[in-house]
Amino acid sequence: MSTLTIDKSGPRRKVKYGSMSRDRVWALRWSYFFLTLFAIFSLLPPIYMLITSLKSSAEISAATNPWWVYHPTLSNYIELLTSNQFLRFFWNSAIISVVVVAITMLISVPAAFALARMKFWGSATLATGVFLTYLIPDSLLFIPLFKMFALVGDWTGIQLINRWYVLLFIYPTLTVPFATWIMIGYFASIPKELDEAAIIDGASWFQTLTRVFIPVALPGLIAATIFAFTVSWAQFLYPLVFTTSTDQLVMPVGIITTLIKGDVFNWGQIMTGALLGAAPPLIIYAFLMDYYIAGLTAGATKG
Amino acid sequence: MVDVAFQQNRVQGVRRAGKRITLRNALKRKSTAAFLMTLPLILLIAILVIYPAFYAIHLATLNKAMTKFVGFGNFQFLFKRDTFWMVVEQSCIFAITAVIFKALIGFIVAHFAHNIPSRKQRKWRGMLLVPWVIPPAMSTLAWLWLFDPSYSAFNYTLGAFGIGPISWLGEAGWARFSVILVNVWFGAPFFMIMYLAALKSVPDQLYEAAAIDGANWWQRIWYVTLPMMRNIIAITTLFSLIVTFANFDITRILTAGGPLDRTHLFATWAFKIGIEGSDIPLGASVSLFMAPILAVAAFFILRDVSKRGNEA
Numbered sequence: 059m060s061t062l063t064i065d066k067s068g069p070r071r072k073v074k075y076g077s078m079s080r081d082r083v084w085a086l087r088w089s090y091f092f093l094t095l096f097a098i099f100s101l102l103p104p105i106y107m108l109i110t111s112l113k114s115s116a117e118i119s120a121a122t123n124p125w126w127v128y129h130p131t132l133s134n135y136i137e138l139l140t141s142n143q144f145l146r147f148f149w150n151s152a153i154i155s156v157v158v159v160a161i162t163m164l165i166s167v168p169a170a171f172a173l174a175r176m177k178f179w180g181s182a183t184l185a186t187g188v189f190l191t192y193l194i195p196d197s198l199l200f201i202p203l204f205k206m207f208a209l210v211g212d213w214t215g216i217q218l219i220n221r222w223y224v225l226l227f228i229y230p231t232l233t234v235p236f237a238t239w240i241m242i243g244y245f246a247s248i249p250k251e252l253d254e255a256a257i258i259d260g261a262s263w264f265q266t267l268t269r270v271f272i273p274v275a276l277p278g279l280i281a282a283t284i285f286a287f288t289v290s291w292a293q294f295l296y297p298l299v300f301t302t303s304t305d306q307l308v309m310p311v312g313i314i315t316t317l318i319k320g321d322v323f324n325w326g327q328i329m330t331g332a333l334l335g336a337a338p339p340l341i342i343y344a345f346l347m348d349y350y351i352a353g354l355t356a357g358a359t360k361g
Numbered sequence: 362m363v364d365v366a367f368q369q370n371r372v373q374g375v376r377r378a379g380k381r382i383t384l385r386n387a388l389k390r391k392s393t394a395a396f397l398m399t400l401p402l403i404l405l406i407a408i409l410v411i412y413p414a415f416y417a418i419h420l421a422t423l424n425k426a427m428t429k430f431v432g433f434g435n436f437q438f439l440f441k442r443d444t445f446w447m448v449v450e451q452s453c454i455f456a457i458t459a460v461i462f463k464a465l466i467g468f469i470v471a472h473f474a475h476n477i478p479s480r481k482q483r484k485w486r487g488m489l490l491v492p493w494v495i496p497p498a499m500s501t502l503a504w505l506w507l508f509d510p511s512y513s514a515f516n517y518t519l520g521a522f523g524i525g526p527i528s529w530l531g532e533a534g535w536a537r538f539s540v541i542l543v544n545v546w547f548g549a550p551f552f553m554i555m556y557l558a559a560l561k562s563v564p565d566q567l568y569e570a571a572a573i574d575g576a577n578w579w580q581r582i583w584y585v586t587l588p589m590m591r592n593i594i595a596i597t598t599l600f601s602l603i604v605t606f607a608n609f610d611i612t613r614i615l616t617a618g619g620p621l622d623r624t625h626l627f628a629t630w631a632f633k634i635g636i637e638g639s640d641i642p643l644g645a646s647v648s649l650f651m652a653p654i655l656a657v658a659a660f661f662i663l664r665d666v667s668k669r670g671n672e673a
Contacts, residue, residue, distance in 0.1 A: 092473045093473050096470050103492075121517075169401065202416040203413050227409065231405065231406075295628075339494050343490075
């Protein structure tokens with residue numbers, strides 16, 4: 059778990075199963091066949107989102123072939139992107155995710171450095187504790203956290219329930235443990251000679267961190283940042299529990315609670331909203347896939 | 362963990378052999394600096410993770426209005442309810458089935474991806490990981506629409522083959538199937554990526570030796586690939602079991618526990634009771650039932666990991 063490299067080239071060796079070339083050709087054909095099947099399965103929901111988002115409500119309720127768009131229209135997109143409510147969700151999600159990423163990195167990078175390099179009393183226990191914290195799911199803590207923040211409101215008069223900024227306190231419980239965990243891994247994989255050289259040259263611990271460790275472990279830092287962002291953006295349970303007014307909602311909860319009204323499902327708009335909600339992580343993924351995979355294989359996430 | 366500690370010992374040894382006075386000064390500054398650097402982390406974990414965990418235990422011993430201590434009253438109440446035992450059963454079925462299928466599909470797909478030339482692997486890996494990148498709440502909405510009984514894609518497609526409309530989310534059996542299917546769809550890419558990385562780290566010579574000894578493909582998988590990947594399989598399964606067991610998003614959006622509570626998991630049932638039904642103590646008691654099961658899973662698989670690690 060400590061050797062983490064970003065693998066851009068793939069494996070260098072050729073895979074050889076069997077000794078005859080005909081076997082290999084067939085193995086390759088079967089591999090492509092099954093990979094295509096699995097790729098279709100994987101991409102089915104996002105493609106279906108896109109298809110439905112381009113349809114008008116009339117076309118959807120006419121129950122024509124669901125896999126084809128006969129009269130493509132952008133009306134769903136225009137309607138959502140000009141709706142103040144929807145832009146509000148987007149803005150809430152964006153500001154929460156960005157601030158949470160900043161908080162996460164500020165807490166976890168120094169902590170990971172201390173845990174990976176500066177051995178002190180209880181550091182090994184604390185590192186294990188961070189790992190165990192990372193295993194605690196959100197669905198175990200939402201009820202006590204909700205009650206805690208309600209009590210804080212009662213005692214101090216500072217109302218935190220049903221305010222979007224309460225999520226700035228809550229999300230770091232999810233992002234900080236794993237960011238710390240993968241940064242410990244990345245920092246531990248840096249050769250000792252580098253920080254020894256820095257210490258001999260008279261650098262303080264803080265300078266060693268900012269001048270040596272952060273630049274060297276930048277790929278890990280980027281992976282941790284991406285994960286913190288994705289987790290904050292995708293979080294569903296906590297905002298569902300903590301926020302209820304429509305102007306306080308984040309994207310996933312907002313789409314689900316406002317676009318689904320009773321039994322009337324405006325599927326065109328719901329799919330458009332879902333696609334727009336999925337867009338930021340997908341765009342980041344499209345450009346930084348290698349960091350995603352490096353972070354994933356570093357034990358960064360759960361699935 | 363072991364690796365980190367080992368390297369720290371080594372470097373301290375190296376430093377001790379070198380400059381003694383600077384080392385002592387550095388150590389003096391080091392402990393304070395290290396404490397300050399980890400302080401925010403410690404505070405965060407203590408206040409927002411450990412304290413709520415114990416607070417949940419306290420909450421679970423109160424009555425609904427949270428005015429009176431009732432001891433194990435909430436638990437006794439739960440044990441007498443059929444719904445509770447149904448939720449226990451459903452959570453176990455859901456988690457075990459979903460994890461087995463995620464692991465199997467991930468293993469198979471990783472093998473196929475490993476077979477093809479490495480230049481093309483990147484593209485396929487990119488496509489196959491998409492389910493894991495989309496926020497689960499958003500992709501589950503797409504599945505909800507795919508499962509729609511009257512207007513939607515699955516029943517339309519099946520209708521072309523003359524298979525009658527299936528009430529995907531309306532019938533207990535199908536609803537459970539659908540919830541598991543979506544969870545497998547979401548989680549399988551994670552296994553695929555982990556297994557693919559593990560497959561790449563298996564030395565080629567082992568396969569060559571097996572081939573010379575006349576092993577067929579099944580024997581190569583059973584005697585070479587699986588033993589080499591044992592650790593990664595155990596770790597991935599641990600993660601996935603915990604997360605699947607505590608799953609909320611997918612079930613909540615797809616069925617909200619219905620029909621007739623037949624797809625409720627601990628998380629969704631705790632939400633329904635604790636937040637929607639405002640019975641916070643009872644909800645806390647329900648969610649607490651996840652803790653021992655998760656702890657046991659974590660313990661067994663972690664023990665397995667360290668045991669295998671020592672053998673190797």
